[in-house]
Amino acid sequence: EAGVAQSPRYKIIEKRQSVAFWCNPISGHATLYWYQQILGQGPKLLIQFQNNGVVDDSQLPKDRFSAERLKGVDSTLKIQPAKLEDSAVYLCASSLDRGKNIQYFGAGTRLSVL
């Protein structure tokens, strides 16, 4: 069974530039999550999708971050414009359904904002 796929693996940009990350969840998983993991910390949830609808985006900085999950499968997370403090690993995870299911994580995208 294929895991959660993310791209790119690494991205270096300058502040005020824009960047986008892509995630393809495990086939059949209805729920998709984007997390931000700052060095030395645990993952912090940014947004959760159930199929193609947003369940929770309360911690997403909406003035600069946006995410979509068209057709309830792939998802993209965008940052525009990027700030220095956005430097982190962005992890995508998926689970069969909401709440009580194991979340499977992708390898992540390491973003460096200079």
Place this chain on the structure above:
Amino acid sequence: ELKVEQNPLFLSMQEGKNYTIYCNYSTTSDRLYWYRQDPGKSLESLFVLLSNGAVKQEGRLMASLDTKARLSTLHITAAVHDLSATYFCAVLNDMRFGAGTRLTVKP
């Protein structure tokens, strides 16, 4: 606000020794997850603890859950170098992870 607190945050152990990592949480969740993360890699699921009193073991790692005390433990028996990693506990009902325990096992 929900808190998930792990301690210690850093742990350096000798091979062959035993130690316990603690995870306290402030919600009434009845399930708790443990993940492992190797440097530069993603998170790998280790244990899912589904009810009060649950105990799971895999190799040299054993996890337990006490929902009344809101406490989970990850016990390491006779540590080996391959166990060096960061271990996270998580309350996934609330999408909340602990800060992680960075374990280093030295010869």
